[in-house]
Amino acid sequence: MAATSEVRRIKLGNQGLEVSAQGLGCMGLSIFEGADKFEAEHVALIHHAIDSGITLLDTSDVYGPETNELLLGKALKDGMREKVQLATKFGMLYEDGNWCYRGDPAYVRAACEASLRRLGVSCIDLYYQHRIDTTVPIEVTMGELKKLVEEGKIKYIGLSEASASTIRRAHAVHPLTAVQLEWSLWSRDVEEDIIPTCRELGIGIVAYSPLGLGFFAKGPKLIENVDNGDYRKANCIALLQGLPRFQQENLDHNKILYEKVNAMAEKKSCTPAQLALAWVHHQGDDVCPIPGTSKIKNLNQNIGALSVKLTTQEMAELEAMGRPDSVKGERSATYIVTYKNSETPPLSSWNTA
Structure with a gap:
């Protein structure tokens, strides 16, 4: 299915931010070794996304690290900046072979100013805390972000992988x-x-990995189907094999879900990726999925998911397919913080001396 549908706009949250109903996750354009050799192609892909109606571009200072923000900075020159809502993140670092997380005020400010320089912009539209620093009260981190809003360095604030209480x-x-x-x-x-809490408070929902890291695009043979000439192949294999759901003993079970989705997609004359993405779109107009890709063909197919209409019965069938017992393995590696372990100390514990 081609990208023939107009990309509608939605209001993300109730603070005034308006974005395309589907964004572009830019992580995959920079996280693999050798990505810099494809800079011209990646800039062209970003321009194609914008020309197609995609306005929400999602990056982070840890992608690359830092090179993804530099890439977007180059892509957004010559009048492109005004056409997009730019989202980036701070607080997730890879140092000395380990992941660590920071949300202290000095770091929040330094990270924001560094991202502004790399992106070549005076203001970031949506600034997320990428992962929660469980040693710093969330009120302290938010206090510094609030100052950055007041100073005009960021417009809107977001959190990623935060618990309902956080x-x-x-x-x-x-x-x-x-x-x-x-x-x-x-x-x-x-x-x-998490979803009910966001809706109660009027907070928009941005869905990352809506295609299950490519599982709903390629199925259980995802690793085998990475082109031999793809510069990402070795890194892609290492990444996926490190995730529980892609380990063979779990993948043999999880492939049943893909086969069911694929069978329904054939009946609807769309791809399984489009069907899985359409399911996310049908969750509501407060939801913006941000699938990523490095290929214009895949980008066009992802946009095409906006024209896939699902009936109430079809939604029920898909949700029955995606029951918790239909999937084996945790969604992320144990060393990565998620909302399940994102609680922070009470504000009273913070020593400002």
Whole structure:
């Protein structure tokens, strides 16, 4: 299915931010070794996305690290900046072979100013805390972000992978515009508590990995189907094999879900990726999925998902396919912080001396 549908606009949260109903996750354009050799192609892909109606571009200072923000900075020159809403993140670092997380005020400010320089902009539209620093009260982190809003360096604030209680505490300091979380047919645990909390508070929902890291595009043979000439192949294999759901003993079970989605997609004359993405779109107009790709063909197919219409019965069938027991394995590696372990100390514990 081609990208023939007009990309509609939605209001993300109730603070005034308006974005395309589907964004572009830019992480995959920079995280693999050798990505810099494809800079011209990646800039062309970003321009094609914008020309196609995609306005929300999602990056982070840790992608690359830093090179993804530099790439977007180059792509947004010559009048492109005014056409997009630019989202980036701070607080997730890879140092000395380990992941660490920071939300202290000095770091928040330094990270923001560094991202502004790399992106070549005077203001970031949506600034997320990428992962929660569990050593710093969320009120302290939000207090510094609120100052950055007041100074005009960022417009809107978001959190990524935050628990419901963390979201509530943060929102009490300054209204959140968006919460970014993993949501797809095989990652639905957020529906229990996080999604209802966001909707109660009027916070927009940005769904990353809506295609299950490519699982709903390629199925259980995802690793085998990475082109031999693809510069990402070795890194892609290492990444996926490190995730529980892509380990063979779990993948043999999980492939049943893909086969069911694929069979329904054939009946609807769309791809399984488009069907899985359409399911996310049908969750509501407060949801913006941000699938990523490095190929214009795949980008066009992702946009085509906007024209896939699902009936109430079809939605029920898909949700029955994606029951919790249909998927084996945790969605992320144990060393990565998620909303399940994002609680922070009480504000009273913070020593400002």
